[in-house]
Amino acid sequence: MSLFQYRLPELHNMLHNKEISVGELTEESLAAIAERDGKVHAFLTLNEEGARASARELDDKLASGAARGLLFGLPAGIKDNIVTKGLRTTCASQFLSNFQPIYDATVVSKLRQADAVTIGKLNMDEFAMGGSNENSSFGPVRNPWDLERVPGGSSGGSAAAVAAGEVLFALGSDTGGSIRQPASYCGVVGLKPTYGLVSRYGLVAFASSLDQIGPITRNVEDSAYVLQAIAGYDAQDSTSAKVDIPDYLSALTGDITGLRIAVPKEYIGEGVDASVRDTVLSALKVLESLGAVWEEVSLPHTEYAVATYYLLSSSEASSNLARFDGVRYGVRADDGGGLLELYHNSRSQGFGAEVKRRIMLGTYALSSGYYDAYYLKAQKVRTLIKQDFDEVFQKYDVVIGPTAPTTAFKLGSQIEDPLTMYLNDILTIPVSLAGIPAVSIPCGFAEGLPVGLQIIGKEFDERTVLRVAHAFEQHTDHHKQLPQL
Amino acid sequence: MSITVHDVQHVAKLARLHLSPEEEAKLTEQMNAILQYAEKLNELDTENVKPTTHVLQVSNVMRDDVVKESLSQEEALLNAPEDEDGHFKVPAVLE
Numbered sequence: 001m002s003l004f005q006y007r008l009p010e011l012h013n014m015l016h017n018k019e020i021s022v023g024e025l026t027e028e029s030l031a032a033i034a035e036r037d038g039k040v041h042a043f044l045t046l047n048e049e050g051a052r053a054s055a056r057e058l059d060d061k062l063a064s065g066a067a068r069g070l071l072f073g074l075p076a077g078i079k080d081n082i083v084t085k086g087l088r089t090t091c092a093s094q095f096l097s098n099f100q101p102i103y104d105a106t107v108v109s110k111l112r113q114a115d116a117v118t119i120g121k122l123n124m125d126e127f128a129m130g131g132s133n134e135n136s137s138f139g140p141v142r143n144p145w146d147l148e149r150v151p152g153g154s155s156g157g158s159a160a161a162v163a164a165g166e167v168l169f170a171l172g173s174d175t176g177g178s179i180r181q182p183a184s185y186c187g188v189v190g191l192k193p194t195y196g197l198v199s200r201y202g203l204v205a206f207a208s209s210l211d212q213i214g215p216i217t218r219n220v221e222d223s224a225y226v227l228q229a230i231a232g233y234d235a236q237d238s239t240s241a242k243v244d245i246p247d248y249l250s251a252l253t254g255d256i257t258g259l260r261i262a263v264p265k266e267y268i269g270e271g272v273d274a275s276v277r278d279t280v281l282s283a284l285k286v287l288e289s290l291g292a293v294w295e296e297v298s299l300p301h302t303e304y305a306v307a308t309y310y311l312l313s314s315s316e317a318s319s320n321l322a323r324f325d326g327v328r329y330g331v332r333a334d335d336g337g338g339l340l341e342l343y344h345n346s347r348s349q350g351f352g353a354e355v356k357r358r359i360m361l362g363t364y365a366l367s368s369g370y371y372d373a374y375y376l377k378a379q380k381v382r383t384l385i386k387q388d389f390d391e392v393f394q395k396y397d398v399v400i401g402p403t404a405p406t407t408a409f410k411l412g413s414q415i416e417d418p419l420t421m422y423l424n425d426i427l428t429i430p431v432s433l434a435g436i437p438a439v440s441i442p443c444g445f446a447e448g449l450p451v452g453l454q455i456i457g458k459e460f461d462e463r464t465v466l467r468v469a470h471a472f473e474q475h476t477d478h479h480k481q482l483p484q485l
Numbered sequence: 486m487s488i489t490v491h492d493v494q495h496v497a498k499l500a501r502l503h504l505s506p507e508e509e510a511k512l513t514e515q516m517n518a519i520l521q522y523a524e525k526l527n528e529l530d531t532e533n534v535k536p537t538t539h540v541l542q543v544s545n546v547m548r549d550d551v552v553k554e555s556l557s558q559e560e561a562l563l564n565a566p567e568d569e570d571g572h573f574k575v576p577a578v579l580e
Contacts, residue, residue: 102560196541209539238546239539307523318500325501327573332566335576340501342576348503356502360493360512361519363500377526379536384529386537419518435540459540 004165008222022073026055029075032166042161045088046120054117069115070229077161077170080121081204092136093126095330095350105202107230114229123157126352128206135354144483149408152182158216159186169217175210177428180440184403184452187442190216194460195435196241199234205320207313220470224248251463252470257291260396266302267401275446280402283443283453299388305430311378318362386434403440403452441469442478
């Protein structure tokens with residue numbers, strides 16, 4: 001049995017009792033990658049030497065009996081849009097194929113403080129734009145449950161690496177569903193915290209008003225541990241929230257008696273596969289049997305969320321990605337005789353098709369004469385979408401529905417049709433626009449492919465979200481199923 | 486509102502992108518489909534709705550103006566495609 005089938009506190013005990021060493025855990029991770037990643041392609045850069053060096057240091061620490069961090073000795077993968085000092089960080093873009101960060105993201109420093117071991121950097125859609133991982137400049141990730149299918153995106157490498165047992169946990173980033181949707185497709189636990197709970201310092205910006213880092217894990221308890229380690233105010237990120245960080249682990253009581261659940265009719269209606277809907281309804285029955293009550297509600301502006309999101313996120317992206325010009329970092333193309341040509345050539349050769357499409361859309365939406373019609377209009381509709389949730393949360397503790405309308409689709413089946421691809425995110429985008437927390441957990445299978453249950457909470461109420469997810473997990477074994485690779 | 490290939494060329498110039506004729510044609514078609522879908526937002530009356538620029542209520546964040554350690558010149562230039570005498574090097578801007 002793989003060591004990664006143990007829960008994090010079990011591994012803690014085994015390390016404490018010297019039944020295993022950090023070196024063994026690290027080697028297990030590297031061996032799993034050597035054996036399986038040729039098929040899955042979750043990793044872009046391995047930190048083999050660095051990981052072994054960390055493991056030796058941590059094993060010395062273990063022998064010395066010194067205090068151990070919350071994630072002591074655990075092999076972690078990091079999405080490749082989170083900068084790691086001296087470890088290549090590409091955002092899965094040709095443009096940054098040679099980029100060596102000169103500092104660590106705050107979450108990376110926090111993982112080190114918690115004594116985790118960084119195994120390597122994980123594949124993704126280029127600059128986090130996409131929902132299938134087919135937009136990676138370095139080749140797509142494949143779904144460990146069916147190698148002909150996508151792992152979801154944009155944190156597809158993070159979800160696939162955890163599902164394939166290559167690392168114990170991974171960090172991803174979520175702008176419109178990029179942690180939750182791949183977690184759903186790959187049958188793992190993906191948590192998007194409240195906007196501002198986790199520092200974005202060192203996360204290469206896509207859409208700054210939406211981007212948020214979060215953990216992808218095998219189970220809910222591990223998710224709470226990782227969140228505990230990475231949450232908190234950071235002076236380096238002026239949008240990070242000055243809130244007290246509660247104890248997430250003590251929230252996992254298993255008790256959801258009297259919990260009030262809202263199920264939006266828009267999340268189980270037309271456009272959602274019948275097999276996904278049925279699986280989610282069965283999950284609601286489990287929660288009901290544990291003492292929760294659920295009622296159907298309406299989030300009436302759901303149908304406007306995708307349009308709102310693509311206008312806002314593309315506008316922000318067009319501004320954020322203006323910094324990639326071939327002058328200070330990244331690949332510089334031939335200047336053809338002048339500075340302007342250097343910008344044009346570097347950007348045209350450096351960016352892939354989806355990134356160009358979003359930059360074009362965003363530049364158009366922000367351009368003179370169209371700002372009010374598109375960008376401002378979308379910001380106003382964002383308010384209405386947020387108000388939908390505010391209203392429901394006056395009466396209910398959580399909102400529950402599917403994470404995605406379908407299970408993982410086949411590679412190549414949607415890549416030529418961006419609008420259809422964008423609509424896969426219809427159930428994750430409203431949460432991102434509202435800035436509230438949500439987790440996707442495995443809740444069953446449809447035709448052999450994992451289905452994700454999305455549990456959405458109030459602003460900064462990750463404790464309730466995790467409590468409900470954990471209670472469900474205690475009474476089911478979907479999260480224990482493993483793909484055969 | 487529908488956009489033409491000329492609009493696409495104009496926006497590409499603003500975004501500092503060169504597009505091939507094939508890319509221009511494809512983007513005209515795809516951007517039209519996406520913008521047409523976005524027209525959906527006009528079904529909503531937002532006359533009296535305030536825009537959300539940021540979900541958390543934060544105002545300007547200020548810090549004390551104190552000198553702290555920062556990146557060395559060497560570090561700052563580490564990823565520069567070209568540099569000279571401690572500077573980023575670019576082609577001549579003025580003839």
